[in-house]
Amino acid sequence: MNNSDELFKDLAEGLDVVALLQDLCGVQEIYENGDELGHSCKLPFGMHKNGDKNPSASLNKKTLLFNCFTCGGGSIFWLVENILDLTSNQAIARVKEYSTGSIVDYEKFIDKLKENLSKSAPKGKIDIPVYSENIISSWIQETEYMDSRGVSREVQKEMKIGLREIGEEWVYDGKNSQKLNVPRIIIPHIFNKQLVGWQGRKLTADPRPPKYKNSKNFPKAWSLYNYDNLDQNEELIVVESPMSVLKLKSLGISNVVSTFGASVSNYQVHLIRQFQDVCIWMDGDSAGRKASSYLVNCLSKTNMVTILEEDNEDPASVGDPLDYLINQRKNMLEWNLSLKELKV
Numbered sequence: 001m002n003n004s005d006e007l008f009k010d011l012a013e014g015l016d017v018v019a020l021l022q023d024l025c026g027v028q029e030i031y032e033n034g035d036e037l038g039h040s041c042k043l044p045f046g047m048h049k050n051g052d053k054n055p056s057a058s059l060n061k062k063t064l065l066f067n068c069f070t071c072g073g074g075s076i077f078w079l080v081e082n083i084l085d086l087t088s089n090q091a092i093a094r095v096k097e098y099s100t101g102s103i104v105d106y107e108k109f110i111d112k113l114k115e116n117l118s119k120s121a122p123k124g125k126i127d128i129p130v131y132s133e134n135i136i137s138s139w140i141q142e143t144e145y146m147d148s149r150g151v152s153r154e155v156q157k158e159m160k161i162g163l164r165e166i167g168e169e170w171v172y173d174g175k176n177s178q179k180l181n182v183p184r185i186i187i188p189h190i191f192n193k194q195l196v197g198w199q200g201r202k203l204t205a206d207p208r209p210p211k212y213k214n215s216k217n218f219p220k221a222w223s224l225y226n227y228d229n230l231d232q233n234e235e236l237i238v239v240e241s242p243m244s245v246l247k248l249k250s251l252g253i254s255n256v257v258s259t260f261g262a263s264v265s266n267y268q269v270h271l272i273r274q275f276q277d278v279c280i281w282m283d284g285d286s287a288g289r290k291a292s293s294y295l296v297n298c299l300s301k302t303n304m305v306t307i308l309e310e311d312n313e314d315p316a317s318v319g320d321p322l323d324y325l326i327n328q329r330k331n332m333l334e335w336n337l338s339l340k341e342l343k344v
């Protein structure tokens with residue numbers, strides 16, 4: 001057993017999971033079955049309209065993994081984040097309140113957990129939520145908003161894009177917290193054939209809610225958007241945002257993935273490396289340029305790499321992405337030279 005396994009065992013044994021389920025999550029009755037604590041599901045996705053009389057949810061005392069037959073599952077932190085609408089750090093703090101043992105190294109444990117998640121393929125599946133597709137099925141629909149972003153109806157359908165009209169969110173205006181209804185376009189993320197989360201793009205002009213909001217514990221670091229639909233023998237195009245993927249797909253460029261932003265994890269590099277020919281097309285800002293440099297460094301010895309990059313442009317903003325893709329790409333030498341010119 002390695003160090004983090006031992007820390008984890010300490011944490012699990014020193015945690016009063018029954019009190020946590022009852023006081024924090026609002027569970028009433030708990031049915032113990034070995035390590036599994038069966039109970040009625042309290043997740044807020046609206047999947048248990050008449051309550052959950054025959055309990056479909058359970059939490060494992062040893063692995064601290066939660067599962068609901070209807071909603072899906074994730075870690076105990078993910079459960080608390082979802083039920084109480086907390087950030088990951090807030091959830092960690094709340095879970096810690098139920099730790100009865102002398103877990104001196106709790107922070108170290110969490111750090112270790114995060115480190116493992118961002119660097120390598122998930123091992124113990126500790127923080128990977130898997131949702132039932134029932135949750136997104138009521139949201140799926142073609143929208144004029146996505147039309148206006150250049151995403152074809154065909155692609156909207158294929159990628160199960162939808163609209164969540166009712167979704168309450170806490171916003172903070174510097175003084176008070178307030179609950180608002182924030183309609184969002186929903187972009188589901190299906191990875192290895194499982195729904196592992198979604199991104200929501202707000203449709204209101206209200207500046208307070210964030211433009212994008214991810215489902216809890218969104219598995220950004222160990223997945224790529226559109227990864228399930230690729231042809232390994234074709235060139236892979238790597239972009240930052242799912243919206244760029246959707247736009248390029250609508251133009252018939254379908255071997256494309258997004259890294260969900262400019263920070264690229266080792267595991268994402270590992271996935272990208274499986275493609276012989278890679279075209280890197282990050283956003284034309286300093287974060288995007290850094291990401292391009294990082295990817296070029298990681299891939300240049302093993303893969304055929306070309307780079308597309310222009311100030312203030314990204315795949316969703318250039319006028320004719322198809323023409324741009326064919327005519328503007330640089331090989332590594334040309335790109336390194338252009339970087340030097342930038343610095344002069």
Ligand SMILES: [Zn+2]
Pocket residue numbers: 041042043047048057068069070071072
């Ligand atoms: Zn449920």
